[in-house]
Structures are given as C-alpha cells and as structure tokens.
Amino acid sequence: MTNRQIKDQLFAQVATLTKSIASPKRLELLELLAQSPKTVEQLAEEAEMSIALTSAHLKALKSAQCVRVKQEGKYRRYEIANEQIAQLWVILHRLAAEQLPELQQQLTDIAPQRTTDIDSVEELISLAELQQIQLIDVRPSAEFAHAHLPHALSLPIHELESKADSLAKDKPVVAYCRGPFCLYARDAVAWLNQQGFNASQWQDGVTESHYNDKP
C-alpha cells in the first residue's frame, strides 16, 4: 500500500469521527446525553424532533462510538460513550463562541437579564455552601440526580412556578442549567426576577464547570 493510500485511510477515520458530530441535531443530542443517559423518546422530546429522526442520528453517533446504548425493559437508554466526548462538546462550543462572530452576536442577543458576577465555580460553590446564595439547578430532576454542582438545589424549570415558594426573596438566587446552549436558566431567571426574586444566571453547566482549560 502506498503512503498516500495509508494517509487517506488515517485521515478518513478521524473524519468519520468528526463527521458524526458535525450536525446541529447530533450536537444537540450530545449536549443532552452529556447531562444524563436518556431514552430515544426523551431525546426526541427535548430536542423537538421525530422519533425516527432521533433514532437515525443516534445510529450515526453510535457508529462513531460517541454513544452507547443499553436495553432497559422496553426502552433503550443511550449514554455518552465516555467523558472525553462530553469534553469535546465543551471544547467545540467554546471554540465556536470565540471564533464565530455570528455566534457571538447570537449569544449576546440572548444574554440573560442578569448574569452573576461570580467568576469561578469554586467561589460559586463556596457561596452556596455558606448559604450566601441559593444555587438552583433548573434541569429536569433526572439530570440533577445524575450529576450536579455541590450544594445546588434541584428546582426543575417545569416545576418552578409551583415550587418557587421554597426560595427566599431576601437572598440572591443563582440558577444554572446545561450550559450556554440551554435556555432553562435564562427563562428561570427572567421569571424569578419578575416575581420579585433577586435572581441571576451562572452560564456554564456541570460539564463546563468541571472542565476549565485555563492553565
């Protein structure tokens, strides 16, 4: 085999991995799976696409070993194949945010009412531990159960209205969700402030917060 044929093969392999995640829908699925394992139905619902399409995209992700699946009763539960894939999603969306002016613009356009002025996870967690702030996790409870920031309180966005009375109005509320591409925390902060709470948003999710490549 010639050197050219060898190189073509090698680069083709890396390209198959890259191609498998180079689609808006598949990136969205990855973001969801980075939070916690989910069934096809759940993924389709969250990402607002048909079951068939979701299944097709999952197949593509599986063939590049980005996700695994296990049968659970009559459901199939998909999960991220390993931590590095979740980190790759973080790397990609951060890089895109630094690199693409159009994305920067869009992120500015949807900036939350208030972003917290806390600037490290450590400080955030410490303030939550000292009860200086009320740190709430507004993702679905299954995602909270799978992993969450220490000292955070689970208050899923869909239950916010009914359970908001468990929050104090005289202590700052800081909300977070899956990360900068998830709008739950943004919506939660907007609603809370409207109700008279002192709410702001922590823009990163669990994966982002645990993976800071600043040296």
Next chain:
Amino acid sequence: MTNRQIKDQLFAQVATLTKSIASPKRLELLELLAQSPKTVEQLAEEAEMSIALTSAHLKALKSAQCVRVKQEGKYRRYEIANEQIAQLWVILHRLAAEQLPELQQQLTDIAPQRTTDIDSVEELISLAELQQIQLIDVRPSAEFAHAHLPHALSLPIHELESKADSLAKDKPVVAYCRGPFCLYARDAVAWLNQQGFNASQWQDGVTESHYNDKP
C-alpha cells in the same frame, strides 16, 4: 423568536465550525498548516490534490475562521487561525485513535520498525541536549524553521540520503515528523536502520508534544 429557533441557530453555528473540519482532506490541510504557513501550491503538493480542490477546501476552512490568508507577492500564504485550532486537530486525532478500533488497527499496521522507549518529551529533549541521542526532525526545513523541538537537528526526509553522513552510527538516532499521521519519520527510521544506524521513532510532532492533556 421561539426558544426552538434560538437553539437551532446556536447549534447550527457550532455545526458549521465542526463541519468545516469534518473532511479527510481538510483535516490533512489542517495538519500541514499546524506545522507552518504554506501557499496553496505547497499544500496541494503535500496533500496530493489538485490546486482547485485545495483552494476550495481552504475556502471552507477560512469561512469557519479556522485559517487565515495573507498575500505575499503573487502567492497567498495560508496559516492556522490560532493555536486552539491546531490543538483541536490533536484532540481529534487522539480521540479517534482511542475510540475507533479500525483506526487502531491501521495505526498498528503501520507501526514503525522501532519506536523509541523514551516516554516523555522532557526526557527526549534532555537526552538530545546531553547528546546521548541524535534527535532529528525530518520535516521540510520550512516547518523546522517555524517551530521544532529544542536540540533537534533538521534533516528533511528528502535530503536524508545525501546528508546522512552527518550522523554518527554509534549513537542512537531518534526521528520525529509532524505526528502520528505523517509517515516521514517512519520512512526515515526504516531507511536509517537499513543503512546500519541505530534509529527509532518519536511518534508525536511538535504540537502533540507541547500539548499533553494528562493531568
């Protein structure tokens, strides 16, 4: 604008960045540009594709801000837009190598005659400094000039035959090139051992060696 429309836009942006590198040829161009800036002609030659196709792929990379171009006389010299893109290439090929059995197989198939048993860059560089080994960089000299491992000697693969007499046969030779997807060092080691040298290969390139994510 609905939340769905916003999310679609955001994920689409990250996908455009990802798509721009999700092609074997474009990954190969990125690997070449990670070494040093190059003209379209040089890239086409090294990657063995037509000028027109090279230009088209570069256009795709440029539109996602992965590369920059500057006019130099009648040439246009392309370069990596920033260090993070080079690192992304490293992350991707390493991840693919861990993840895809087929790629693992291919890499095994082309394993060099001898891989050095040195296992950290620091040790490699230190041995070169102490002249315990002869560390040779077999990439084209322009790439060496742009960046190289400390204490390495430039001995481009195409000049190896004519300049090999500058190497001592009684001291180990360690050769490196662009990284695990470049076959120059492999070819160099094979030829050198055939000529009676004691040669082995360092599998990483400059970018890989400077970017070890082991914590």
Next chain:
DNA sequence: GAGTCATTCTAACATTAATTGGATTGTTTG
C-alpha cells in the same frame, strides 16, 4: 502594457446526507 503565474470562480456532474411516513422488529404486559 503584454505576458506569466498563482489562485479563485463557475458550471456541471457524482456522491453522500437529512428527513419523512409507513412497515417491521422486538419487548413487555395482560
């Protein structure tokens, strides 16, 4: 300013990917 040379553009074609609806598989539950 005509000619040369590097690069890009254009148009055409071939290939591959995304998406949908309906049929199919396989599991669970009565």
Next chain:
DNA sequence: CAAACAATCCAATTAATGTTAGAATGACTC
C-alpha cells in the same frame, strides 16, 4: 398468544457536498 408500545428499518424525496475541467481574476515581471 395477542395487544401495546419503543425503537429501528426501509424506501423515496430533497438538500448539501465533493470533485473536475476550464474560464476568469489579480498580482508581479520584463
């Protein structure tokens, strides 16, 4: 074992991408 249900497969349509050859652009050179 039949009904119910989750998920995948299949076939067909549409959209996007890769590739080539040749024309066009735009910079430098004599």
